Amino acid sequence: MRFRVDPTRVYTHQRLLEDVSRLCDQYPRSLRVAAAGYSEQGREIPLLSIGSGERRLLATGAIHGREYVTVGFLMKSLQELLEKNSLSIFAGYDLLSRCTLDVIPMCNPDSVEMCLGRAPLPQGAEVVPQEYKNNANNTNLNGNFPFMWEQVPPERDKGPHPASERETRLLMELCEENRYHALLSFHSRGDCIFWRDRGNGQVEGDSALAQELCEQCEYSLCAETLLPKDYSGGFENWFRYRFRRAGLCVELVADEEAGFEICVRDFYRLCRWEQTRHTLRVAMECMLHRF
Ligand SMILES: [Zn+2]
Numbered sequence: 001m002r003f004r005v006d007p008t009r010v011y012t013h014q015r016l017l018e019d020v021s022r023l024c025d026q027y028p029r030s031l032r033v034a035a036a037g038y039s040e041q042g043r044e045i046p047l048l049s050i051g052s053g054e055r056r057l058l059a060t061g062a063i064h065g066r067e068y069v070t071v072g073f074l075m076k077s078l079q080e081l082l083e084k085n086s087l088s089i090f091a092g093y094d095l096l097s098r099c100t101l102d103v104i105p106m107c108n109p110d111s112v113e114m115c116l117g118r119a120p121l122p123q124g125a126e127v128v129p130q131e132y133k134n135n136a137n138n139t140n141l142n143g144n145f146p147f148m149w150e151q152v153p154p155e156r157d158k159g160p161h162p163a164s165e166r167e168t169r170l171l172m173e174l175c176e177e178n179r180y181h182a183l184l185s186f187h188s189r190g191d192c193i194f195w196r197d198r199g200n201g202q203v204e205g206d207s208a209l210a211q212e213l214c215e216q217c218e219y220s221l222c223a224e225t226l227l228p229k230d231y232s233g234g235f236e237n238w239f240r241y242r243f244r245r246a247g248l249c250v251e252l253v254a255d256e257e258a259g260f261e262i263c264v265r266d267f268y269r270l271c272r273w274e275q276t277r278h279t280l281r282v283a284m285e286c287m288l289h290r291f
Contacts, residue, residue, distance in 0.1 A: 002026065005079045007072030007267045012116060013043050013109040019075060020046050027082045030096075036104055037170035040136040041119070043109040045170060048078060050085065051096035055287045058180040059280060060104045060171070063141050063235060064133035065111025067188040069263040073252060073271055074105040074186065077280050099284040102178065108167055110136040115260070130260060135165055144168045145238035148199055152233035162233075175239060181287050182209055183239045183247040184279070188263055191254035191272070192220040197231035197240070205246040205291035212286040218275045219250065246291070252276065 003022040009015070024033050036047035059077075061070030081101070090096055106112060113119040115132045122138045134140050139159035143152045146162035163169050175183070182205060195210035196202065214221045225231040239247030252271045253263050263270050 005072070005075045007069075007076045007271075008265055009072075010116065010261065010264050011068055011071040011075070011106065011112070012118060013106065013113055016071060016075075016106055016109075017044065017046065020048065023048070023075075023079060023082070027086065030082055030085055036174055038166065039108070039110045040166050041110045043113070045104060045107065045109060045167070047174070048103045048105070049100060050078070050081060051100040053096065053098035053100050055098060055284070056100045056102065056178055056180045057182050057184070057280070057284055057287060058102045058104075058175065058178070059184045059186065059283075060107050060235070061186045062105065062109075062112055063107040063167075063185060064187060065108050065113075065115045066131055066133045066260045067186075068106070068112045068115065069188050069260065069267065069271065070186040070252060071105045071112070072264060072267060073276070074103050076273075077277060078103055078105075080277060081280060095281070095284055095288075098288055101280060101284060102174070102180070104171075104174075107171065108135055108141055135167055137165060139165050141165055141167050142235055143233035145172070145233050145235055147234070147238035147241045148228055148232035151228040153229050156233070158233050171235060172238075175242070179243065180239075181205070181245055181291075182283060183236055183245075184283060185236045185247070185249050187249060187251045188253045188260070189256055190222075190251035192222045192251050194222045194225060194236070194249040194251070195246070197225040197237050199228060199231055200237065200240040203240045203244045203246060205287070206240070206248075208290040209246045209283060209286050210248060212290065213248070213250070213279060213282055216282045217279050218272065250279065
């Protein structure tokens, strides 16, 4: 029987590893899988790649543990691309011979496990497990990157020094190695796209990519992020600074009141799957044609 990703079931770390290997068995010629590295507690962080082109896109999920709905979103999106590729739907315009897509569905697996009550929270964590988003050292990875780090307020749990965390360094090394043309970092609060910050100003492709995704997938466009306390230390902000290329934060789920587990149970409605399912394809096409 053919395996299908089910984004309405919560992804534990174990389930992610199992589904990755199922996808691998099903699409042995088009999907490549490697360990991008390991979390602070030693959990493997899988990296899935398709395509062979020179334009490279990186898509990441669950940098905040509680936003694990993004894991299912990326796995489901990837399976759709693999399926279409196997039916030669992209052959007409060679999407996957001109682009390479790297996906890390779960950047912060320790945090996901803690959120799901499968591992204890670190000392000093001040929230209930379901609300937990930091890593195993109680550091918010999205405030730990070496971009204006000194200006990240301590209440954002930015860590003892820039890039102090394994997960942060792993993402940085991957970006350094692959020189991506664009980054989409998925979160799950707001159904909107953050695309520019005042500190970096304009970078290559930022407005083209953000506008295209808003038009075709019906996200709303956020205003430029103005205050250093909000944009310093972030993954996509560091990416803009380091490479001068488009790094977008894509927030799934408009309903900010919906609990994190409900986002998974009611995935198709709350993530607006009919529109957002095209996000990765639209981003690749935009990279090819618009910048
Ligand atoms: Zn987040």
